[in-house]
Amino acid sequence: MSTPGFSLPRPASAQQSAALPRVDRLGALLTLLGAAGLFLLPFVTFKANRILPGDPRGLAQVLPVWATCGCWATLAAVAAVVLFAVNAPLRLAAALAGIVVTGTALAAAANALTPAHNLIVRVAAGAGFWLLLAALGLLAADAITRMRPGPGTRVLLLAAFLGAVGLTLAQGTFDNVSVMREYAVNAAAFAVAARQHILLSLGSLGAAVIVSLPLGIFCHRVPRLQPGVLSALNIIQTIPSIALFGILMAPLGALAAHVPLAAAVGIRGIGAAPAALALFLYSLLPIVANTVAGLKRVSPATVEAALGMGMTRRQTLMSVELVLALPVVLTGIRIVLVQNIGLVTVAALIGGGGFGTFVFGGIGQAATDLVLLGAIPTVVLAFSAAVLLDALVERLDRVPQ
Amino acid sequence: MIVIENLTKRYGETMAVDAVSMVIERNSIAVIVGTSGSGKSTLLRMINRLIEPTGGRVLLDGRDTGSEPGYQLRRRIGYVIQGHGLFPHRTVAENIGTVPRLLAWEEDRIRARTAQLLEALQLDPAVYSGKYPHQLSGGQQQRVGVARALAAEPAVLLMDEPFGALDPIIREKAQDDLLDIQRKFGTTIVLVTHDIDEAFRLGDRVAVMSEGRLLQYDRPEVLVTRPANPLVARMTGSAERAMRLLSLTTAGEAALPLTAGESGADAIVVPTSASLREVLSELLWRGSECATVADANGAPLGRLTVAAILARARPA
Ligand SMILES: Nc1ncnc2c1ncn2[C@@H]1O[C@H](COP(=O)(O)OP(=O)(O)OP(=O)(O)O)[C@@H](O)[C@H]1O
Numbered sequence: 001m002s003t004p005g006f007s008l009p010r011p012a013s014a015q016q017s018a019a020l021p022r023v024d025r026l027g028a029l030l031t032l033l034g035a036a037g038l039f040l041l042p043f044v045t046f047k048a049n050r051i052l053p054g055d056p057r058g059l060a061q062v063l064p065v066w067a068t069c070g071c072w073a074t075l076a077a078v079a080a081v082v083l084f085a086v087n088a089p090l091r092l093a094a095a096l097a098g099i100v101v102t103g104t105a106l107a108a109a110a111n112a113l114t115p116a117h118n119l120i121v122r123v124a125a126g127a128g129f130w131l132l133l134a135a136l137g138l139l140a141a142d143a144i145t146r147m148r149p150g151p152g153t154r155v156l157l158l159a160a161f162l163g164a165v166g167l168t169l170a171q172g173t174f175d176n177v178s179v180m181r182e183y184a185v186n187a188a189a190f191a192v193a194a195r196q197h198i199l200l201s202l203g204s205l206g207a208a209v210i211v212s213l214p215l216g217i218f219c220h221r222v223p224r225l226q227p228g229v230l231s232a233l234n235i236i237q238t239i240p241s242i243a244l245f246g247i248l249m250a251p252l253g254a255l256a257a258h259v260p261l262a263a264a265v266g267i268r269g270i271g272a273a274p275a276a277l278a279l280f281l282y283s284l285l286p287i288v289a290n291t292v293a294g295l296k297r298v299s300p301a302t303v304e305a306a307l308g309m310g311m312t313r314r315q316t317l318m319s320v321e322l323v324l325a326l327p328v329v330l331t332g333i334r335i336v337l338v339q340n341i342g343l344v345t346v347a348a349l350i351g352g353g354g355f356g357t358f359v360f361g362g363i364g365q366a367a368t369d370l371v372l373l374g375a376i377p378t379v380v381l382a383f384s385a386a387v388l389l390d391a392l393v394e395r396l397d398r399v400p401q
Numbered sequence: 402m403i404v405i406e407n408l409t410k411r412y413g414e415t416m417a418v419d420a421v422s423m424v425i426e427r428n429s430i431a432v433i434v435g436t437s438g439s440g441k442s443t444l445l446r447m448i449n450r451l452i453e454p455t456g457g458r459v460l461l462d463g464r465d466t467g468s469e470p471g472y473q474l475r476r477r478i479g480y481v482i483q484g485h486g487l488f489p490h491r492t493v494a495e496n497i498g499t500v501p502r503l504l505a506w507e508e509d510r511i512r513a514r515t516a517q518l519l520e521a522l523q524l525d526p527a528v529y530s531g532k533y534p535h536q537l538s539g540g541q542q543q544r545v546g547v548a549r550a551l552a553a554e555p556a557v558l559l560m561d562e563p564f565g566a567l568d569p570i571i572r573e574k575a576q577d578d579l580l581d582i583q584r585k586f587g588t589t590i591v592l593v594t595h596d597i598d599e600a601f602r603l604g605d606r607v608a609v610m611s612e613g614r615l616l617q618y619d620r621p622e623v624l625v626t627r628p629a630n631p632l633v634a635r636m637t638g639s640a641e642r643a644m645r646l647l648s649l650t651t652a653g654e655a656a657l658p659l660t661a662g663e664s665g666a667d668a669i670v671v672p673t674s675a676s677l678r679e680v681l682s683e684l685l686w687r688g689s690e691c692a693t694v695a696d697a698n699g700a701p702l703g704r705l706t707v708a709a710i711l712a713r714a715r716p717a
Pocket residue numbers: 412415416417435436437438439440441442443444595
């Protein structure tokens with residue numbers, strides 16, 4: 001078939017869209033999801049105490065009529081915008097308005113259902129709330145993507161988002177929502193867990209970078225070793241995390257038992273040491289592989305020119321090869337950081353600390369709120385790390401090959 | 402002056418370069434030609450010790466190049482490769498300043514030198530200094546590659562198929578520019594090419610290589626008139642040798658003096674820089690017997706006849 005045959009349908013559909021407004025496909029899907037969340041699923045669940053099963057409540061059952069109607073009207077307006085408007089900033093504004101309204105409705109519902117000074121009753125966000133929030137979040141993400149913000153703008157957006165969430169929480173807006181109740185009880189433990197979580201993921205990443213970069217450079221220089229090293233690291237990567245934590249418990253425990261110095265610096269069969277070691281091992285492959293790939297993408301002519309002009313091997317490596325490979329290496333580091341932030345959660349099983357403590361504690365006590373108290377910050381942390389490092393990679397990769 | 406003595410490189414069983422000896426005079430252009438895999442690049446890279454020789458040595462102005470660290474030697478020798486090898490993450494000016502920076506020149510001097518070179522290569526410094534290599538055309542990238550190699554005022558410039566990636570018209574322009582530059586800076590140039598026409602056009606002397614050995618190294622007209630062996634004859638193109646010989650002489654060199662009474666008023670006027678091959682072609686095309694050779698102002702200096710040109714198409 002000839003090319004003109006392919007190009008024919010295009011003007012036709014363009015005319016069609018001029019005649020009658022096109023419905024945005026993603027907008028339609030997400031509107032359906034949001035509507036389902038709003039009308040078919042409970043917006044909040046009411047529990048007489050922390051562990052009892054919840055009693056589902058719709059928005060209309062909890063809020064006064066005027067508030068419910070206001071909420072529905074705003075969300076209907078949001079739906080209209082995302083269904084028909086193409087303007088990305090407008091879509092973003094609509095999604096944000098939707099998120100504010102939904103959040104306010106949750107806070108209001110929690111306040112309405114909680115008797116004054118009652119710290120036993122729990123009002124949790126229901127499936128409907130989460131579905132609506134997810135739909136609105138996806139809409140906001142889609143609108144931001146359509147605006148193609150530069151790396152700097154994306155970091156600013158992230159900071160604005162975190163700042164807004166932080167301020168709202170600090171204001172006490174959601175204090176009657178069950179997760180925040182759980183937080184109030186565990187505030188001190190939360191701070192400790194956050195510190196452990198960040199330290200473990202960044203520390204193991206740092207150690208892995210220190211080892212992986214030279215290893216990657218070495219593999220690049222001595223291609224014969226490459227398959228061996230990479231498959232060895234690959235095998236580590238295929239061991240399930242819980243199994244790896246378990247495997248490491250025995251030797252580290254033995255080490256602590258027999259070498260007093262090891263025990264003195266905090267190395268034990270359980271706790272942070274095996275967790276850090278396991279995370280470190282998991283981190284090696286992505287960084288080594290990406291270092292090799294990044295160095296490989298530097299054109300041999302560029303390296304030859306560098307040497308030919310009298311740069312030493314070291315200068316060539318530092319100021320040409322590594323600089324050009326950096327975006328790819330950073331992509332590996334991004335993978336590792338996001339992966340580690342998730343894996344640290346599992347490390348709580350062997351006493352590694354971090355937000356996983358809440359997750360597993362919550363599972364043990366059948367307390368969903370406690371699980372969320374661990375899971376939500378983990379997700380926010382991983383998301384922030386991804387946005388930051390993506391921005392950094394894009395920033396450094398301005399110069400094409 | 403570069404003196405190459407018995408230079409040899411062996412890779413296992415392969416003799417990439419086999420006991421090559423040659424002398425490259427100061428301020429001259431030596432061109433190395435040969436089939437693919439004949440050892441041209443290896444020979445060139447042993448001059449700046451990007452490749453360490455298995456045997457033999459290279460003297461640069463009387464001094465053994467093995468007597469200092471390789472990277473220091475290379476900072477004194479310009480190097481241009483096919484596909485230029487510009488640093489994609491650095492601007493044109495930063496690329497050109499590479500070696501001066503390695504040599505710790507002062508920034509003012511680097512800036513002045515960069516501007517001078519860009520102008521010499523017909524790139525406006527105001528426009529091109531801050532551009533990145535990917536924003537330039539292939540021909541411009543190639544010129545920046547040459548400027549970068551010349552930045553630290555090297556006495557010697559090594560070029561490995563520097564024009565290989567250019568289209569024929571830009572390539573011819575680049576060759577002319579190189580000749581200008583060579584005259585201007587008095588650089589000694591060793592250039593590797595596949596292209597025998599390029600070799601004849603640029604080389605004061607041409608080295609023909611095959612399977613690692615140097616078959617002949619001499620002035621271009623000697624390669625045509627007295628090839629050392631059949632392979633050289635084949636490479637210089639025996640079918641075309643008469644025309645090739647004509648292309649090596651300019652109208653200015655071959656012009657017959659104007660005898661008294663001759664006005665120099667032939668219908669065809671050629672510049673002194675035209676090659677005899679071009680003049681002959683023009684005469685045949687116009688069906689004419691004589692042409693006037695004139696200087697840049699159009700003043701007649703002498704004349705050329707078809708017979709006089711044909712006489713030069715045979716070995717002396
Ligand atoms: N690092 C190396 N290891 C083994 N053999 C090599 C190496 N480098 C070059 N050779 C061999 O040495 C010979 C000469 O190679 P060289 O690159 O000098 O050829 P060339 O004349 O420049 O060829 P071309 O015109 O294709 O660039 C070839 O047979 C090549 O295979």
